[in-house]
Amino acid sequence: MHDKRSDSFPTSAGVLLGLGLGGFFDGIVFHQLLQWHHMVSGWYPPNSIENITLNTTWDGIFHSATYVLLLAGLYLMWQRARGSELRWSSWQCLGAILLGWGIFNLVEGVIDHQILKLHRVNETVPDEQRIFWDIGFLLWGAAMVIMGAAMARAGKREGADAGGSLQAR
Numbered sequence: 001m002h003d004k005r006s007d008s009f010p011t012s013a014g015v016l017l018g019l020g021l022g023g024f025f026d027g028i029v030f031h032q033l034l035q036w037h038h039m040v041s042g043w044y045p046p047n048s049i050e051n052i053t054l055n056t057t058w059d060g061i062f063h064s065a066t067y068v069l070l071l072a073g074l075y076l077m078w079q080r081a082r083g084s085e086l087r088w089s090s091w092q093c094l095g096a097i098l099l100g101w102g103i104f105n106l107v108e109g110v111i112d113h114q115i116l117k118l119h120r121v122n123e124t125v126p127d128e129q130r131i132f133w134d135i136g137f138l139l140w141g142a143a144m145v146i147m148g149a150a151m152a153r154a155g156k157r158e159g160a161d162a163g164g165s166l167q168a169r
Contacts, residue, residue, distance in 0.1 A: 009092040010080040011099075011152065016073030018100020018148070023066030025101075026108065030121065031059050037119035073100075091155030098148030105141025109134060 030036045038046060038055035039062045046052045112118045113134050121133035 009088040013076035014096020015100035018097040020070030022101035022104030042119040089155030095151030102144030109138040
């Protein structure tokens with residue numbers, strides 16, 4: 001008897017990987033490379049050594065949290081892979097990761113940018129332009145959620161059409 005559960009893709013692992021990758025992208029690209037914002041730069045603008053130190057510390061805490069999300073996703077995937085033949089659809093895997101990344105953007109964009117005002121996406125532009133960057137970030141997240149869900153469904157159907165056997169593609 002074939003255990004269908006052991007062959008199915010662990011969606012929660014993919015979502016955790018996407019959350020972690022989304023956080024790393026945000027932290028590396030927006031915080032470090034472009035220096036558009038830092039974790040708490042909306043509350044403590046980087047206009048003094050003390051505020052820069054505080055923001056750098058919170059950026060590190062943020063990166064640590066994203067690292068934990070990645071480790072959790074890898075652990076869940078490894079747990080499922082140990083007892084399985086790894087017959088998963090690439091569409092399901094990539095879809096779940098995109099879904100997680102999109103969720104990261106939506107939660108980050110609504111809670112951190114709009115509700116808590118920890119920071120905005122691009123704090124280097126004039127105040128009246130910041131909302132456009134924030135909206136773009138949310139639209140990017142929504143697009144990833146929609147595309148990720150569609151890809152995951154397509155991968156699941158692909159597996160169902162193959163008699164429940166999801167070949168890694």
